[in-house]
Amino acid sequence: KQEVTQIPAALSVPEGENLVLNCSFTDSAIYNLQWFRQDPGKGLTSLLLIQSSQREQTSGRLNASLDKSSGRSTLYIAASQPGDSATYLCAVRSLTSGTYKYIFGTGTRLKVLA
Amino acid sequence: EAGVAQSPRYKIIEKRQSVAFWCNPISGHATLYWYQQILGQGPKLLIQFQNNGVVDDSQLPKDRFSAERLKGVDSTLKIQPAKLEDSAVYLCASSLGLAGGNMGETQYFGPGTRLLVL
Numbered sequence: 001k002q003e004v005t006q007i008p009a010a011l012s013v014p015e016g017e018n019l020v021l022n023c024s025f026t027d028s029a030i031y032n033l034q035w036f037r038q039d040p041g042k043g044l045t046s047l048l049l050i051q052s053s054q055r056e057q058t059s060g061r062l063n064a065s066l067d068k069s070s071g072r073s074t075l076y077i078a079a080s081q082p083g084d085s086a087t088y089l090c091a092v093r094s095l096t097s098g099t100y101k102y103i104f105g106t107g108t109r110l111k112v113l114a
Numbered sequence: 115e116a117g118v119a120q121s122p123r124y125k126i127i128e129k130r131q132s133v134a135f136w137c138n139p140i141s142g143h144a145t146l147y148w149y150q151q152i153l154g155q156g157p158k159l160l161i162q163f164q165n166n167g168v169v170d171d172s173q174l175p176k177d178r179f180s181a182e183r184l185k186g187v188d189s190t191l192k193i194q195p196a197k198l199e200d201s202a203v204y205l206c207a208s209s210l211g212l213a214g215g216n217m218g219e220t221q222y223f224g225p226g227t228r229l230l231v232l
Contacts, residue, residue: 004156034220043118043205043223044157089156099170102221104156 002027002094006105013080014113021075021108023090028068031093031100035064035075038087038107047088048075080112116140118224120206126230132194135227137206139187144211145169146183147221148191151203163189164211196231203228 036044091102119138149157165186183189209219
């Protein structure tokens with residue numbers, strides 16, 4: 001059974017700092033991995049999607065890496081800003097009970113202090 | 115492009131009552147998902163539709179939850195009767211639905227419906 005863990009659960013950093021969020025999963029047989037952002041009272045916004053054959057994806061100040069063999073992904077945020085404050089969720093798409101579905105981690109709640 | 119719409123945004127009911135949520139996906143998206151997100155947890159897939167057919171409902175508590183997607187567009191999720199543990203945010207998402215909805219496409223989420231069962 002696929003399990004997804006995100007560490008730390010919460011993080012508070014000063015503005016301008018570079019930071020890394022971690023995601024680990026127990027079954028390396030994944031189809032892809034997505035990083036999402038969730039703002040309070042709102043739905044999820046997809047940030048980056050990494051296919052199982054890829055090692056990393058970049059979008060602006062965000063860089064996500066994937067190491068399937070070790071069951072890990074990291075989300076790197078460069079030069080953090082107060083607007084980056086949100087909960088960041090990773091989700092792996094795995095074959096579960098006969099169908100592919102996304103299994104989500106519990107998220108990292110990020111606060112960037114001005 | 116309009117996003118995924120959900121209503122109501124908030125609902126408070128007493129246990130054993132029934133409740134229904136509505137979702138309108140992005141136009142042209144064939145795949146529609148309903149997720150349950152309990153406070154402090156990640157979303158859990160309840161049901162996935164491809165057009166108006168069910169792809170996966172393995173985690174839907176079918177004794178009390180039901181969902182339909184008539185005409186392959188809008189969808190409703192119903193809980194009857196509600197229990198205290200159903201208190202959560204119910205998220206609807208949609209994706210293009212290429213290859214029968216089983217590809218790793220980007221999902222677009224609605225704002226969610228926050229349900230409180232007293």
